[in-house]
Amino acid sequence: MHDRSDRSDLGSAGGALVVAKTCAILREIARAGGGGARLADLSRNTGLSRPSVHRILATLKVEDFVRQSASRRYRLTPQVHEIGLSAPGVAGNLEALRPVIQQLSDVSGDTVYLSMRSGTNAHYLMRGEGSYPIRTYVVKPFQVLPMVSCHSGRALLGSMPRPEADSIIARAWFDDPGQFKAATRDSLREEIEFVRENGYGWARDVTFEGVAGLARAVPNANGPGYLAVTISAVSPRLPLDRARDLLPKLIETTSRIRQIIDNLQI
Amino acid sequence: MHDRSDRSDLGSAGGALVVAKTCAILREIARAGGGGARLADLSRNTGLSRPSVHRILATLKVEDFVRQSASRRYRLTPQVHEIGLSAPGVAGNLEALRPVIQQLSDVSGDTVYLSMRSGTNAHYLMRGEGSYPIRTYVVKPFQVLPMVSCHSGRALLGSMPRPEADSIIARAWFDDPGQFKAATRDSLREEIEFVRENGYGWARDVTFEGVAGLARAVPNANGPGYLAVTISAVSPRLPLDRARDLLPKLIETTSRIRQIIDNLQI
DNA sequence: ATATTTATTCCATATTACGGACTAAATTTG
DNA sequence: CAAATTTAGTCCGTAATATGGAATAAATAT
Numbered sequence: 147m148h149d150r151s152d153r154s155d156l157g158s159a160g161g162a163l164v165v166a167k168t169c170a171i172l173r174e175i176a177r178a179g180g181g182g183a184r185l186a187d188l189s190r191n192t193g194l195s196r197p198s199v200h201r202i203l204a205t206l207k208v209e210d211f212v213r214q215s216a217s218r219r220y221r222l223t224p225q226v227h228e229i230g231l232s233a234p235g236v237a238g239n240l241e242a243l244r245p246v247i248q249q250l251s252d253v254s255g256d257t258v259y260l261s262m263r264s265g266t267n268a269h270y271l272m273r274g275e276g277s278y279p280i281r282t283y284v285v286k287p288f289q290v291l292p293m294v295s296c297h298s299g300r301a302l303l304g305s306m307p308r309p310e311a312d313s314i315i316a317r318a319w320f321d322d323p324g325q326f327k328a329a330t331r332d333s334l335r336e337e338i339e340f341v342r343e344n345g346y347g348w349a350r351d352v353t354f355e356g357v358a359g360l361a362r363a364v365p366n367a368n369g370p371g372y373l374a375v376t377i378s379a380v381s382p383r384l385p386l387d388r389a390r391d392l393l394p395k396l397i398e399t400t401s402r403i404r405q406i407i408d409n410l411q412i
Numbered sequence: 413m414h415d416r417s418d419r420s421d422l423g424s425a426g427g428a429l430v431v432a433k434t435c436a437i438l439r440e441i442a443r444a445g446g447g448g449a450r451l452a453d454l455s456r457n458t459g460l461s462r463p464s465v466h467r468i469l470a471t472l473k474v475e476d477f478v479r480q481s482a483s484r485r486y487r488l489t490p491q492v493h494e495i496g497l498s499a500p501g502v503a504g505n506l507e508a509l510r511p512v513i514q515q516l517s518d519v520s521g522d523t524v525y526l527s528m529r530s531g532t533n534a535h536y537l538m539r540g541e542g543s544y545p546i547r548t549y550v551v552k553p554f555q556v557l558p559m560v561s562c563h564s565g566r567a568l569l570g571s572m573p574r575p576e577a578d579s580i581i582a583r584a585w586f587d588d589p590g591q592f593k594a595a596t597r598d599s600l601r602e603e604i605e606f607v608r609e610n611g612y613g614w615a616r617d618v619t620f621e622g623v624a625g626l627a628r629a630v631p632n633a634n635g636p637g638y639l640a641v642t643i644s645a646v647s648p649r650l651p652l653d654r655a656r657d658l659l660p661k662l663i664e665t666t667s668r669i670r671q672i673i674d675n676l677q678i
Numbered sequence: 679a680t681a682t683t684t685a686t687t688c689c690a691t692a693t694t695a696c697g698g699a700c701t702a703a704a705t706t707t708g
Numbered sequence: 709c710a711a712a713t714t715t716a717g718t719c720c721g722t723a724a725t726a727t728g729g730a731a732t733a734a735a736t737a738t
Contacts, residue, residue, distance in 0.1 A: 218715085483735095
């Protein structure tokens with residue numbers, strides 16, 4: 147007997163149930179990030195039976211939407227990446243975010259950055275100018291920095307699956323420990339753990355001596371965060387106390403960005 | 413009687429036929445680009461019956477993989493964009509392309525650029541250095557230029573659906589005709605038409621007086637091109653004749669890039 | 679205003695998707 | 709390095725879901 151109790155989650159589908167299940171599986175693989183997802187986890191997290199997930203994955207493999215690594219983990223393919231590029235995203239609608247970033251600069255008086263993950267780097271897309279006379283122009287718009295060596299990047303690391311963040315950190319340490327600045331491999335891992343638990347990061351002397359930053363990733367239900375917002379100021383202007391005071395504004399900003407993205411180019 | 417003759421295209425699926433159909437539909441919507449796709453076209457291009465496409469789209473709408481505009485066209489959603497960001501793509505593997513770009517510089521002696529579409533802009537990602545002593549460093553890596561005012565951008569415009577390219581051109585002309593440089597709205601449209609038919613663009617004085625460029629988009633079966641390669645040199649060094657001689661090398665380069673992308677991070 | 683193309687809904691049919699039970703492979707544990 | 713456990717993949721009879729023709733409605737072109 148087929149009880150099909152899993153229909154409950156996907157019930158609203160108008161008559162193509164497998165399509166809904168396929169979407170759930172794709173979402174779940176994306177959520178797993180670059181490390182890939184295991185069949186058992188996909189089955190658990192979607193509530194679908196293992197044979198069903200397996201059968202759907204088999205077809206997705208034929209369509210090259212999914213590939214399986216040597217460790218049998220399932221990953222999305224470059225084809226999915228390209229299909230995604232045809233869909234509306236921030237990159238093509240940056241100006242829609244400008245007022246939100248600038249408003250955070252206005253209310254805080256400090257320099258605010260918007261950045262986007264690109265592989266193991268953070269790509270700085272936009273800078274809001276605050277009114278406070280001592281300004282930190284540490285990063286220029288369109289500059290690219292390793293995630294391990296900037297505030298936004300560390301916020302992004304904290305929003306991805308632990309194994310993936312760890313592997314990025316390990317790789318960066320191997321490539322060039324110098325980019326960690328004051329941090330060590332372990333202190334950075336701890337810092338990232340703090341971000342993972344608290345949803346924000348605060349640190350000093352990351353991109354530049356004497357500069358502090360408060361950063362938070364834009365929440366993303368469908369996978370690791372890929373956008374982050376950083377408030378930057380000279381260290382005396384941004385002690386932990388003030389960072390905590392600013393946090394609600396920062397959270398509001400990231401939430402507004404989330405909302406704008408969801409409604410892009412309807 | 414249901415003849416299901418459409419099974420032929422999708423036959424290799426291992427037992428989840430609707431999944432294969434869903435993939436075909438997603439691919440087809442992506443191929444239509446930002447303008448969206450109409451139900452009838454999706455039905456024609458996938459070989460699936462209209463009711464089937466409609467039913468699958470209805471579910472994709474519930475899952476927010478697809479939205480329908482006022483003109484009833486179907487478009488991918490920001491959610492699909494985000495899922496795509498979790499899949500391997502050039503952005504996260506740029507260094508894999510460096511040798512290919514540099515090799516084209518080596519063989520041509522000229523400056524070679526790799527760029528990526530980002531909305532209505534072309535984002536310059538990488539520059540290969542040639543040995544010819546008069547160098548054109550018109551663009552810096554990570555610089556962003558409107559597609560209408562750079563060689564790569566024009567190659568990209570020529571690889572997207574005509575209506576979409578036209579609308580980008582029209583919008584850019586409205587925003588600031590100055591960015592067209594020597595071109596007019598109509599001459600640019602003709603230039604793009606040439607690119608569409610011939611697969612490459614050659615022009616002078618686009619980014620800078622006295623500089624010529626030969627550009628081509630990296631072919632993309634799943635939608636409009638999003639990467640382009642440009643060979644750039646002072647005009648006397650790159651007349652149309654020489655551009656035609658270089659074209660095979662350029663084509664080879666873009667094909668190799670295509671191949672590298674397809675095999676990213678298996 | 680009319681014709682034509684396109685989008686959507688309905689429905690009886692049979693094809694496809696279903697998950698339990700089993701086997702195989704890998705990973706963890708003692 | 710075995711034994712135990714977790715994970716992956718396969719089979720199959722059943723029944724639920726996907727199917728496309730036909731009809732209707734809506735939009736677009738003429």
